[in-house]
Amino acid sequence: MIQPEKLFGALKKNGVAFFTGVPDSLLRHFCAFVDDHCGIRDHIITANEGNAVALAVGYHIATGKVAAVYMQNSGLGNTRKDEPQHVKQGRITPAQMDLLEVPYEVLSSDSDVEQVLEQVFQKLNDTQAPVTLLVRKGTFSEYKSQRQVQTLATLMRKDVLRHLLKLTEPKDLLISTTGKTSRELFELRVERQESQRDFLTVGGMGHAASIALGVALWNSSRRVICLDGDGSVLMHMGALPIIGSIQPKNLVHVVLNNAAHESVGGQPTVADRLDFEAIARASGYSAYFQAHDQAGVEHCWKQLKAQPGPVFFEIKIKKGSSADLGRPTSTPEQNKQAFMQYVRG
Numbered sequence: 313m314i315q316p317e318k319l320f321g322a323l324k325k326n327g328v329a330f331f332t333g334v335p336d337s338l339l340r341h342f343c344a345f346v347d348d349h350c351g352i353r354d355h356i357i358t359a360n361e362g363n364a365v366a367l368a369v370g371y372h373i374a375t376g377k378v379a380a381v382y383m384q385n386s387g388l389g390n391t392r393k394d395e396p397q398h399v400k401q402g403r404i405t406p407a408q409m410d411l412l413e414v415p416y417e418v419l420s421s422d423s424d425v426e427q428v429l430e431q432v433f434q435k436l437n438d439t440q441a442p443v444t445l446l447v448r449k450g451t452f453s454e455y456k457s458q459r460q461v462q463t464l465a466t467l468m469r470k471d472v473l474r475h476l477l478k479l480t481e482p483k484d485l486l487i488s489t490t491g492k493t494s495r496e497l498f499e500l501r502v503e504r505q506e507s508q509r510d511f512l513t514v515g516g517m518g519h520a521a522s523i524a525l526g527v528a529l530w531n532s533s534r535r536v537i538c539l540d541g542d543g544s545v546l547m548h549m550g551a552l553p554i555i556g557s558i559q560p561k562n563l564v565h566v567v568l569n570n571a572a573h574e575s576v577g578g579q580p581t582v583a584d585r586l587d588f589e590a591i592a593r594a595s596g597y598s599a600y601f602q603a604h605d606q607a608g609v610e611h612c613w614k615q616l617k618a619q620p621g622p623v624f625f626e627i628k629i630k631k632g633s634s635a636d637l638g639r640p641t642s643t644p645e646q647n648k649q650a651f652m653q654y655v656r657g
């Protein structure tokens with residue numbers, strides 16, 4: 313295994329002083345180390361991977377220096393739905409690099425970091441263009457983030473989801489975002505001994521709201537509830553004014569705000585400083601509600617049920633989830649079929 317500080321140190325030695333990207337579970341230890349060891353302007357977690365590349369371009373053209381951009385390989389596509397555990401994306405990534413004519417080196421747990429980076433920087437100097445460092449699963453040893461977050465929130469995501477499932481009606485249609493929200497929702501349906509019926513957005517981070525918009529428009533007699541995360545909303549925030557302009561009366565957009573990318577290691581988002589109410593209203597949502605505890609969730613739900621949508625419901629939550637959280641035992645294809653059957657039923 314490679315200690316995150318080893319790669320960080322080797323990049324620094326090669327002149328990299330600026331880091332940007334979107335975190336990922338395979339890179340979590342490296343991302344946490346970078347976050348703890350960079351100043352506020354030397355490491356910026358962007359809303360999506362395209363922003364990170366653009367920011368690095370800005371840095372390069374302003375300074376002439378090289379920046380490091382990190383992302384998971386699905387970030388390369390950003391619009392494509394991925395298979396579970398990223399099997400397909402992992403398999404095709406080297407070929408994708410070849411197609412894009414981007415040279416790459418591979419880093420794995422037994423690599424000699426200095427040697428691999430020597431190759432990377434040689435290619436970079438030869439081509440004067442980006443070079444990719446493909447990091448294999450299990451490359452980094454553990455690094456625990458030192459960052460502490462203050463919050464008034466009392467509930468964890470799964471508590472809120474459990475509660476929301478009690479408040480929703482059986483014919484409501486649920487669309488859940490990428491990461492642990494979908495994993496927990498799947499587990500809760502099992503816990504409640506109910507059939508799977510929710511659309512779990514596996515991959516396609518940031519697109520749950522647009523999927524929900526599509527479902528809402530063509531199922532106007534049923535309430536559609538999008539269970540979103542703050543990182544996901546930020547990633548494709550452009551979806552909000554589109555929802556606002558179309559005004560789906562049956563759409564409730566729930567954002568579980570833990571101000572973090574909790575699913576991939578808890579790296580911070582900027583959502584602790586965001587005024588989602590102003591954003592929702594300016595985007596054309598017809599109402600905004602906020603809760604940070606169980607009584608608040610219940611109280612808001614009663615009111616928003618009577619309110620024509622699109623409704624934005626921000627629920628402040630604490631970071632955290634169970635260490636033995638599983639993954640859906642059915643395939644995305646099976647989940648999609650179950651959802652489609654539920655829509656028709």
Ligand SMILES: Cc1ncc(C[n+]2csc(CCOP(=O)(O)OP(=O)(O)O)c2C)c(N)n1
Nearest residue numbers: 335387491517541542543544572573574575
């Ligand atoms: C395009 C893309 N980039 C990065 C990821 C990795 N990823 C999966 S879940 C997640 C965090 C989602 O954060 P948020 O929506 O706030 O939900 P939370 O994990 O906090 O519940 C990230 C970064 C991804 N799946 N797709």
